[in-house]
Amino acid sequence: MTAQRILEDPAEGSREIVERELGRQARSGMEVAQSATWQDVKRVLGEMSDIKIADVLALRPTVPELEEAGMWSRGEGDIIGREGHRLSGKAAMIFEIISAEEDEPGDEDGL
Numbered sequence: 700m701t702a703q704r705i706l707e708d709p710a711e712g713s714r715e716i717v718e719r720e721l722g723r724q725a726r727s728g729m730e731v732a733q734s735a736t737w738q739d740v741k742r743v744l745g746e747m748s749d750i751k752i753a754d755v756l757a758l759r760p761t762v763p764e765l766e767e768a769g770m771w772s773r774g775e776g777d778i779i780g781r782e783g784h785r786l787s788g789k790a791a792m793i794f795e796i797i798s799a800e801e802d803e804p805g806d807e808d809g810l
Contacts, residue, residue, distance in 0.1 A: 735755075735762050760789045764790045
């Protein structure tokens, strides 16, 4: 069970159980997924506006979620989609953010 999943759906709703499970995973050598950083977003997804980066980071994604969204944004999603894996969850939200057109400043009503 991943750390994110444990935090989202703690067993019996108990914080002690969540902390005990995270400690067990750490002792057993299981990797606990860390949220991506500003540098991770730029490295994986490339250059984009600071606003988009902040929107992505607000989702608290992991690097694998960034990588999945990045693959789809580069057109590699067709290959994954044919294998039955559709884009979903945070990766889908990241894809929406990075593929959205940005409004140009001062471009209101065609002025």
